[in-house]
Amino acid sequence: MTATLSVRNLRVEIPTRHGVLTAIDDLSFDIAPGEVLGVVGESGAGKSITGSAIIGLLDPPGRIAGGEILLGGERIDNLPPPAMRRVRGKRIGMIFQDPLTSLNPLYRIGDQLTQTILTHEKMTARAALDKAERLLVEVGIPAAGARLSSYPHQFSGGMRQRVVIALALAADPELVVADEPTTALDVSVQAQVISLLKRLCKDRGASVMLITHDMGVIAETADRVCVLYAGRLAEIGKVRDVVKHPQHPYTHGLMTAIPSLKGDPDARLEQIPGSMPRLGAIPEGCAFNPRCGFRLERCRAERPAAYPTSRSEASCFLLDAAGRAPPPETATAARAAGIEVRAGAPTGADA
Amino acid sequence: MLAFAIRRLIQAVGVMLVVALISFLLFRFVGDPVNQLVGVDTTPEQRAQLRQDLGLNDPVYVQFGRFVGKAARFDFGISYQIKRPVADLIASRLPATLELSLVSAVFALLVGLPMGVYTGLYPQTLLSRLFLALSLTGISLPTFLIGILLIFIFSVNLGWLPSFGRGDVVTIGGFWTTGLLTRSGLSSLILPAITLGLFQMTLIMRLVRGEMLEVLRTDYIKFARARGLSSRAINFGHALKNTLVPVITITGLQIGSIIAFSIITETVFQWPGMGLLFLQAVQNVDIPIMAAYLLLIAFLFTVINFIVDLLYVAVDPRIRIGGAGA
Numbered sequence: 053m054t055a056t057l058s059v060r061n062l063r064v065e066i067p068t069r070h071g072v073l074t075a076i077d078d079l080s081f082d083i084a085p086g087e088v089l090g091v092v093g094e095s096g097a098g099k100s101i102t103g104s105a106i107i108g109l110l111d112p113p114g115r116i117a118g119g120e121i122l123l124g125g126e127r128i129d130n131l132p133p134p135a136m137r138r139v140r141g142k143r144i145g146m147i148f149q150d151p152l153t154s155l156n157p158l159y160r161i162g163d164q165l166t167q168t169i170l171t172h173e174k175m176t177a178r179a180a181l182d183k184a185e186r187l188l189v190e191v192g193i194p195a196a197g198a199r200l201s202s203y204p205h206q207f208s209g210g211m212r213q214r215v216v217i218a219l220a221l222a223a224d225p226e227l228v229v230a231d232e233p234t235t236a237l238d239v240s241v242q243a244q245v246i247s248l249l250k251r252l253c254k255d256r257g258a259s260v261m262l263i264t265h266d267m268g269v270i271a272e273t274a275d276r277v278c279v280l281y282a283g284r285l286a287e288i289g290k291v292r293d294v295v296k297h298p299q300h301p302y303t304h305g306l307m308t309a310i311p312s313l314k315g316d317p318d319a320r321l322e323q324i325p326g327s328m329p330r331l332g333a334i335p336e337g338c339a340f341n342p343r344c345g346f347r348l349e350r351c352r353a354e355r356p357a358a359y360p361t362s363r364s365e366a367s368c369f370l371l372d373a374a375g376r377a378p379p380p381e382t383a384t385a386a387r388a389a390g391i392e393v394r395a396g397a398p399t400g401a402d403a
Numbered sequence: 404m405l406a407f408a409i410r411r412l413i414q415a416v417g418v419m420l421v422v423a424l425i426s427f428l429l430f431r432f433v434g435d436p437v438n439q440l441v442g443v444d445t446t447p448e449q450r451a452q453l454r455q456d457l458g459l460n461d462p463v464y465v466q467f468g469r470f471v472g473k474a475a476r477f478d479f480g481i482s483y484q485i486k487r488p489v490a491d492l493i494a495s496r497l498p499a500t501l502e503l504s505l506v507s508a509v510f511a512l513l514v515g516l517p518m519g520v521y522t523g524l525y526p527q528t529l530l531s532r533l534f535l536a537l538s539l540t541g542i543s544l545p546t547f548l549i550g551i552l553l554i555f556i557f558s559v560n561l562g563w564l565p566s567f568g569r570g571d572v573v574t575i576g577g578f579w580t581t582g583l584l585t586r587s588g589l590s591s592l593i594l595p596a597i598t599l600g601l602f603q604m605t606l607i608m609r610l611v612r613g614e615m616l617e618v619l620r621t622d623y624i625k626f627a628r629a630r631g632l633s634s635r636a637i638n639f640g641h642a643l644k645n646t647l648v649p650v651i652t653i654t655g656l657q658i659g660s661i662i663a664f665s666i667i668t669e670t671v672f673q674w675p676g677m678g679l680l681f682l683q684a685v686q687n688v689d690i691p692i693m694a695a696y697l698l699l700i701a702f703l704f705t706v707i708n709f710i711v712d713l714l715y716v717a718v719d720p721r722i723r724i725g726g727a728g729a
C-alpha cells in the first residue's frame with residue numbers, strides 16, 4: 053500500500069549572514085494511511101520545520117535543498133505554487149500550536165469556515181454554511197448553529213482549538229499535520245482535544261503527523277514515533293518499542309529521564325549530559341557524539357545511517373552490522389542499556 | 404456600544420471646555436479688550452463705561468460662563484481689525500479650508516494606501532524601494548518648500564496650473580462656496596491639495612506598510628495559507644482588514660492635523676481659507692478671531708476623534724462585542 057506521506061532524504065537549509073544552516077539533514081520517514089506518527093525531539097530539533105516543509109510553507113529564507121516529499125505517491129515538494137495551494141487545506145490539514153492566535157480576530161467563525169470550504173469544494177454558500185455547522189457539531193461546540201456568527205475572542209482557548217481543528221478538517225484532508233496542538237492549552241482540556249483530534253482523523257481515515265514534546269501524549273495517541281535530534285533522525289519505530297526498548301543512545305537517555313513511563317518508580321533518573329547543539333555548531337560525524345556514553349572511534353568522523361533492529365530503526369553505529377566491533381566494555385554497557393549491539397557481529401544474531 | 408458612545412461624548416465635552424478656558428484666557432488676558440476697541444482720544448470715563456458694558460468687571464467665572472454660552476451659539480464677538488462678526492468671517496472662510504483639507508486627505512489615502520499595501524506585500528521589489536525613497540523625501544521636506552517647488556515646476560515653468568487663489572467658485576445653499584464645480588476651481592485645487600496631503604500620504608504609506616508586514620507574519624495568516632486560501636483572499640481580505648484598524652485611527656486623526664496645518668499651505672498658495680485668516684489675525688493681534696479659530700480647530704479635532712473611535716469599534720469586534728464566552 054502506498055504511504056500517505058513519504059519523506060525521502062529531506063534536507064532543509066536556511067541561508068543566513070553567517071552561512072547556510074542545515075536545519076533538516078537527510079530525514080526520511082513514512083506515514084501509512086490512517087496512521088498516527090508522533091514526532092518528538094527537544095526544542096530546536098527541527099520538528100516544526102519538517103511540518104512546514106511538508107505543507108510547503110517554510111518561512112523564507114528557509115528552503116528545501118534536497119530530497120523528496122510524496123503525498124499518496126506523488127511528489128509535492130516541487131509543485132508550482134497554485135498547485136501546492138490546492139494541496140494545502142484540501143489534502144493536508146495543518147494545526148498550529150496556539151489556538152489563541154491561529155484565528156483571524158476580525159472574521160466570524162462561520163465565515164472563516166465557509167471561506168475555507170468554498171476554496172476547496174464547489175457548493176453553494178448555503179451548503180457550505182450547513183457543512184460549517186456540521187463541522188462545529190463534530191468538534192463538540194455547543195449550540196454550533198448560533199456560534200457560527202461568533203468571533204474568535206468569544207471562545208475559550210480549548211473551544212478555539214476545536215474550531216481550528218474544524219478548519220483543518222474542513223476539506224477532509226488525507227493527512228493532518230498537528231504541531232503541538234495542545235501545548236498552549238490548559239492542562240485540563242489537553243487530553244480532550246487530543247482524543248477529539250484522534251477520533252475525527254480516525255473517522256475520516258486521515259493520517260496524522262503529531263508533533264509534540266509530550267511523550268505521554270505520544271504513548272497514548274500515536275502508532276509510531278519518530279525521534280529527531282539536531283535536524284536528523286535519531287530513531288523511528290512503534291511507540292511501544294521505542295518507549296520500552298529504545299535503540300538509540302539519545303532515545304535511551306530520553307526514556308530513562310521519564311521514570312513514570314517505565315513503570316518503575318525506582319528507576320534512576322539518567323540525565324543526558326550537555327545539550328543539543330545549535331544549528332551552526334553541529335559536530336562532525338554523529339550529531340550526538342559529544343554527549344554519547346557509548347561513543348565509538350568512527351562516531352566523530354562518519355555519519356551513521358538509519359540501521360534496522362529487530363524492533364525500530366535507529367541512526368547509531370552500534371547497530372551497524374557491517375561496522376567494527378566496539379570495545380568490549382562499551383558493548384557490555386550498551387547491551388545492559390537494552391541496545392541490540394550489532395556492530396562487529398557479522399550475523400547480527402545477538403539481538 | 405451606546406454606553407461607549409456616551410462615555411466618549413462626555414470626554415469630548417470635557418476636552419472642549421478645557422480648550423474654551425484656554426481660549427477665554429487668551430481673549431481676556433492677552434492685551435486689554437477695551438484698548439483694542441477704542442481710539443486714543445477716548446476719555447477714562449468712556450473706557451470705564453465700556454468696561455462695565457462688556458461685563459469685564461464681573462467675576463471671572465461669570466465671564467467664562469458667558470463666553471462658553473456665546474461660543475455655543477457661534478457668537479465670538481466682533482473682529483478688532485475687520486469690525487465684522489467673527490462668526491461670519493469664519494463661515495465665509497470655512498468652506499475653502501474644509502474643501503482643501505478633505506481633498507488632501509482623500510488624495511493621501513487613495514495614493515498612500517495602495518502604495519503601502521504594495522510595499523508591504525513586495526518589500527524587495529525595485530518599485531517598493533523607489534516608493535520608500537520617495538516617501539523619505541516627502542517626510543523630510545518642509546511643506547512650504549514642497550509648495551514652492553510645485554509652483555515653480557507646474558505654474559512658473561510649465562504653466563499648467565494656477566499658483567495662487569481658489570479660482571472660480573460656485574455658491575451652494577446660500578453659504579457654501581465650492582471650487583469643485585468649475586474648471587479653474589479644480590485646477591487651482593490640485594497643487595495645494597498635493598502640497599498639503601503629501602506628508603500624510605507618506606505617513607499612511609509607511610503605516611500601512613509596517614502594519615502589513617507585521618500582520619503577514621501572524622499565526623492566523625500562516626494558518627490561512629495552510630488552509631489553501633488564495634493569495635488574494637489572504638492579502639486583501641485577512642491581512643488588509645487587520646491593518647485597517649490602526650490605519651483608520653491614524654488617517655482620521657490626520658484629518659485634524661491637515662486642517663490645522665493648512666495654515667502653511669494656505670499662505671504659500673494665498674488660499675482664502677481660515678488658516679490665512681488666522682495668520683492675518685495673529686499679525687494684527689485680533690484676539691477674537693484667534694480665540695474662535697482655536698475653538699473651532701479643537702472642535703473639529705474632537706468631532707473627528709469621536710467619529711474615529713466609533714469607526715474603530717465598528718471594525719474591531721473585540722471592542723464591539725467584548726468578553727470571552729463559551
Ligand SMILES: Nc1ncnc2c1ncn2[C@@H]1O[C@H](COP(=O)(O)OP(=O)(O)OP(=O)(O)O)[C@@H](O)[C@H]1O
Nearest residue numbers: 066075093094095096097098099100101102113331
Ligand atoms: N529563520 C531562521 N534562521 C535561523 N535559524 C532558524 C530559522 N528558523 C528556524 N531556525 C532554527 O531551526 C531549528 C529548528 O526549528 P524548529 O522550529 O523546527 O524547532 P522545533 O523542533 O519545532 O522546536 P520547538 O519544540 O521549540 O517548537 C531551530 O534551531 C531554529 O533556531
Ligand code: SF4
Nearest residue numbers: 338341344351368369
Ligand atoms: S553513532 Fe556513536 S555517538 Fe552516535 S549515538 Fe551511536 S554510539 Fe553514540
Ligand SMILES: [Mg+2]
Nearest residue numbers: 099100101231
Ligand atoms: Mg516547533
